[in-house]
Amino acid sequence: MEYNFREIEKRWQRYWKKHNVFHAKENKKRKYYILNMFPYPSGTGLHVGHCLGYIASDVYARYKLAKGYNVLNPIGFDSFGLPAEQYAIQTGKHPCDTIIENSRRYKEQMNKIGLSFNWNREVYTSNPNYYHWTQWMFIQIFNSWYDKNSEQAKPINLLIEEFNKKGNNFINASTTSNYKFNSTTWKQLNSYEKESILLDYRLAFLCKNTVNWCPNLGTVLANDEIKNGKSERGGYPVYKKKMLQWHIRISAYAERLIKGFNLIDCSQSLKRLQCNWIGKSIGTSILLKIIYPISGFHKIELFTFYPEMMFGMTFIILSTDHPLADKISIFSLHHKNVLTYLNKEFSVDVNSKNISGIFTGNYVLHPFIKDKKIPIYISNFFTINNTTKSIIGIPGHEEKSKKFAQKFNIEIVKVLDFNEKCINSNFLNGLNRQQAKEKIIKILINNKIGEIKISYKIRDSIFSRQRYWGEPIPIYFKNKIPKTIPIDKLPIILPKIDNFHPKNGKSPLVRAKNWAWDEQNMKIVPNFLIDHKYVFPIETNTMPCWAGSSWYFLRYMDVHNNRFFLEKEKENYWKNVDLYIGGSEHSTGHLIYARFWHKFLFDRGWVTTDEPFKKILNQGMILSYSAIILKVIGENIFMSYGLKNKKHTYSSFQEIYVDLSLIKKNNELDIYRFKKCRPEFYSSVFILERGVFICKRKLEKMSKSKYNVINPDDIYEKYGSDIFRMYEMFLGPINKSKPWDEKKINGIKNFINKFWSLFYKNKIFQVSEINPTLQEFQILHDTIKKIENKMESFSWNSSISLLMIMTNKLTALKCNKRKILEPLVQLIAPFAPHISEELWYKLGKKKSIIFYNLPVFNKKYIVKKEITYPIMFNGKLKFLEKFDSSTSIENIKNKILNHPKTKLFLKEKTLNKFILIPKKIINILLK
Template sequence: MEYNFREIEKRWQIYWKKNNVFHTKENGKKKYYILNMFPYPSGAGLHVGHCLGYIASDIYARYKRSKGYNVLNPIGFDSFGLPAEQYAIQTGKHPYDTTRQNSQKYRDQMNKIGLSFDWNRELCTSNPNYYRWTQWMFIQIFNSWYDKNCEKAKPIDLLIEEFNKNGNDFINAKTSFNYRFNSKTWNELSIHEKESILLDYRLAYLCNNIVNWCPDLGTVLANDEIKNGKSQRGGYPVYKKKMLQWHIRISAYAERLIKGLNLIDCSQSLKKLQFNWIGKSIGIDISLNITHPTNNINKIKLFISRPEMIFGITFIVLSPDHPLADQIGVFSHKKSVLTYLMQEFSIDENRKNVSGVFTGNYVFHPFIQKKKIPIYISTYFTVDNHTKSMIGIPGYEERSKKFSQKFGLDIIPICEKKNININTNEYICINSDFLNGLNRKEAREKIIEILVEKKIGKINTSYKIRDAIFSRQRYWGEPIPIYFKNRIPKTIPIDQLPILLPKIDNYHPKDGKSSLIRAKNWAWDEINMKIVSKNLIDYINVFPIETSTMPSWAGSSWYFLRYMDVNNHQFFLDKRKENYWKNVDLYIGGSEHSTGHLIYARFWHKFLKDRGWITTEEPFKKVLNQGMILSYSASILKIIGENIFVSYGLRNQKNYSFQEVYVDLSLIKKNNELNIEKFQKTRPEFNSSVFLLEKGTFLCKRKLEKMSKSKYNVINPDDIYEKYGSDVFRIYEMFLGPITQSKPWDEEKINGIKNFINKFWRLFHKNEKFKVSEVNPTFKELQILHHTIKKIQDKMQSFSLNTSISSFMIVVNQLTMLKCNKRKILEPLVQLIAPFAPHIAEELWYKLGKNKSIIHYPIPFLNSKYLIVDQITYPIMFNGKLKFIEKFDSNISIKEIKNKILNHPKTKSFLREKIFKKLILVPKKIINILYY
């Protein structure tokens, strides 16, 4: 009797929904919170690569329920962002409508896979009931500062109290504005002067900065939204540009972000990515005199992470967003400096081409008398975020070398060339006798000692991480709850939140500004506390509202908290529910979110903890990065600059330069041949193209790579479960390989999983009838069952889902050979396989006479007396010669094996008149005892 998946799977999906089977409430059980990284509901829907993490998390969620945990397994949609807005620009459809339609498509696809999500907790970032709290949190961030002494965020009011209490002294000690205000106390400052100082502290602040600007998208992009110098969305060029933007002071949390990595169970590669993104360096801050003081600027602050290289400094570079960049240039160089600062450099150009401008100014070297070091401004380098500057040491750093060659600067070696390197223990400095003979560590300490003694330097820690830009010049995002009163940012009153996105007709950004500038009603009336027409702006009672919106990461930085209490209209999270769920026990998602999203979410969580709204330091206990499912793409070669395509086999016949044009897989015949006629119908822009054939055919290039709509190589899960069923699809995806590794999709092999499911089904049926025996099982049958229970439990703990499936295949084959259809064997087997293949498990559970869903039953009990203990045979060698053979249980430790062998009577007898040297054990192979 074949398994009728269409009828059975549909029946149980309806049952789960009707009976709200997966709904979770707080109770007395031990909790387990499992979460997939927030999906964006694109119009293309899910492909099989997306499903990998969802299925893996669902299997584990079902497994933990069977272990007695109260499992929270929610889902929602990260529905703000560029894709929906770009589609709105192209079609005129409102992003709200398209995201709602796309979300429904995702829901349908997820339910057909049998995912046990609690849809009662669904949320969308574009829902005003949700982004009301995102706006509230932004206001709290704006009204907070980071106290480095306590290492936590505090209300800005406490800082103002300190200013009032300590006045002039406190300002001088804490702020870079002291040269302007050092003759006044806090109360003597004007409103604008006070706000200038506060903006130097606020965790959300406005400032001019160098940003990643994409003219085609009309918005600023974060670093993780750019790949190879182009926007990930659309592949458009990205430029460096100075703009006034909102920032979030994530850099204040740099050290805590590093320390918090010790609290997260994740791969070392993920921790390394996070650590490198934050970029901690311990070195020394030095203040050097400049040769031509301008505008009361007579010193410049620099950070040196490797002080022992100080004699190799050839130049200084300031970032264009350095506060002194437009002031430090001498008069004769002022024009060229300002011209350079006004230029836009594409990121690609910036990486490839050395650029910069000499300011005409120098700093004096702290050790070499009368040596002057030129100061440049350049976008070519990633500068230190702490000082927004860097030192150029071309003798030991490749990019500095290229820069020096471009501007004709000397490349100064530090050490003599007598087989001596700065990284060796012997250190001979060309320019200083006092360092000679020291090792690198000693030289470093000596340099620091002298710089501190001369009061030129101060030991400090610097971080590469930059404050996150929080403005997007787009429409489809959370409105920033700020209005401007006499150019000073003011927050919308909390009791008036949310401020809703207004409806507009044209979504195109304009002149670097959001399309919100077209909104007719986008001004704040302070008297009546409401949004009114911009025509009423009088700068007395009615003021303009911020037109930039929040980036998409704003809503995705705290959504995991809202799932705990999604229907709370009084606050974003009730304390009792937060105390129960606390944080995410297992967070599953792609490695592409290993830096940007995880950094932002961890920062946001720490801020909320600082202010007392949550209790945990880290949002995620364990992070698991799923691998990708790869698929073969097809592309054809087009000669650059010509309307000619060349068959892949002819690519080397002439010295052509090609660009690859991806082709839909449905246009490929057997043997990788392109159907040219169909291709031209689907791509009319190539109707007049010439196709150079080889032997009468046109061949494509095939490449195994990440699934992507732009590469036309995605596999739709709808097609798979329509053809084979959801349980077959689920098991096949897991059987492809370890969850953390990338693996190729190969539909030809899916039939093996289909055969396995049918074989499992036939264990319960005979002559097309359900037939299970009530006869007690044999000892051997019980051994097979409990050995499988043990294997599955062990493998689930290490997320070895692919090898778990192998164990199921083995046990089904063993029971088939034994013709075993006994209830006491098959019933627990159904429970074991239920997380992997829930539909067939529910059907068989029902046929076994159970009146509730299998999800309510515990995992089978493991009886250790039935466990089969494997044994390993070791040949025992003495100086390489075999003397005897011994067997050990496979679960014994290496230490126990060594003790048993050394105390074995045969060993003691053989070594009676010899001197024991050592024992060499090669696991599962040999033991060799060496003696004199």
């Protein structure tokens, strides 16, 4: 009987759905929570690169189920945000409709692969039942502040109580400054003044800041949404622009975000990425006198890593969002020009060579050179440190400072000679850099104008988005003071509007007709009723997509709860995510946001763990050959790739990706079909080489934007889901990138057919009840032991290799014995669940294979293998020693060093180095 995968796979997919096989419930079993990073449902569906992580998590989820765990393996969709909105704009449909269509397509594809997702816990971030709690959490963040003494978030009411007790000298709590406000008592302040002070403490706060603005997308972008100065989505130019925005004070958690990684099992590269993103560093904070003081501000704080360079300081720069940027020139004729500069847009292109800046008309006094005035500039040319948003210009020794100084004709002073000895700095002359640094720091501290300070690169996250498709921010404005919508009136539902395109930097919600809050009747009313007495405007910006994706893993634990986002009993049972699988592209932004959000909920007592994830596994990428053609820049001309370096009149080209379906043999472009697919190039001229048009092929990440994706539908329609699943797992280590090559899938196909044939003789299902031979038992139990080790180390490709070896050995022995084949079916089930379920049923089992525990190896059938090591001293063989192959390197080393012969040699000489090449030699170097 042939293996009919189409019939078998449909049958078992229906069975799993009908019997709710993968619906987890809290019970007395050991729990295991496995999770894929949140997908958003794009219009084109899944490609085989997406499937890699889903299949890997499914293999492990099925393995853990078979090990007796209660496994939670949920799925949902990150359905709010820019991708969904842009797709809706492109298709002319409403996001509500496209999300339903796209997610239905995803679910269909996922189910055809046989993924064991717990669909009864499915969530959508755009569902009001879900974003009800996202809005609730935002209100809690808004009504909290970060107590640096206890290092945790606390209710803002506790801070107000402290203000009422102390009465005066409120210190700004933000990470950008630490200036005193005034000596007025809290009770003497009006509501607006109080809120202005509280906004400097709240974890969610409004302030005017420099943002990444994309005019083409009509919205603010986060740093991780920008690549090389352009938007990741669409490749549009991005500019720096000052806008009034909501922020989340994530910088308050910087140190805890770094320390928390010690609790997470993940790769060192991921830890480095996270730490670099947060960017902890130690430098010197210096307070310099402002020559023309501003009311309440007589000094300005500067941060430097090079205090020994102070004598080379010839200017300072403030960022455009420094707290004093719009005030520092207030007594200067330059004030009007400074304000104009602050409102300009600047490109964020990292390759931009434009140097911009403006003199404020104000100065600070040099701390060591009497009466020397240092000019203050404002500029976007530098990446400003987040702690102080200011830098010291030392053009004599720093390249960017030098370029800025040359642009504005500022003095350039050298303070170090060729040997890095101090010059031109009186009491530092002749000291080396380290000596100078120590001396300067000591003077600064003694004079109380400086201190050692820790700095973090991470900035407070901008939380406003000028787009429609996002969670409404539950805030209304009463006399310009932000007020939260009452919790019992949540959620405030995103209104359905026809025109949801962003325009002029304003959210489409400004066009909503019913978007005002009636404070007396506690409900949303039409905008024309706004009187600023009883009815007030509601915030029109929406939340970023990371708001909903920062806590979704908690909602999976208690998805049907309408009373609260998560009951204590369920959180106590599931707790952390045990295994979090996703691509490395989520290794910075998403993980930072999710960990911050979780830590906040922990601080306020709503969850019991400080970190959300126990282990994070980043799968590698699936690579595919893309096709690229050359277009002459500024001309409607395309040139065959082989002519690029030949002599011709064209000098500059742009590369354009084309769909793989348009490529003929020998990398030739089908020009007719290309023009048909891309009508904007219909009249273009194509310069051929030897009568054909050749494109460049490049092996790179599989991506829709590169048109090099492979549709999984085509693969499992041709080969079946089990073969597709096993092929993806067999490509290589899960954390490594690997090229897609459909030609090699036949090896897996042959293996599955050989495995199927073990159960059939003359096309009839036949399994023998005869007891296996010793050799057959040894093959089985050796494989069980090895696979368990490989599975626990997430080495799925090696596990499949072991299954292949076992199948080949059993085929050679013509073994069809039940006591061997039944365990083999269980071993292969996590990888190829459909064929395993079919054979399990044919073996007479009444329940799904999922409900049977994996076989355990028996030690008596494990053949001990010995390895003989030649023991050498300084390269000369002295004796031989045998070890069991399972002996650890540490145990081998201890035994050899304590060997009588080794001790004899060590009497005369001293051990210098112990070299062990596994399974080969041991060489002990003596001196």
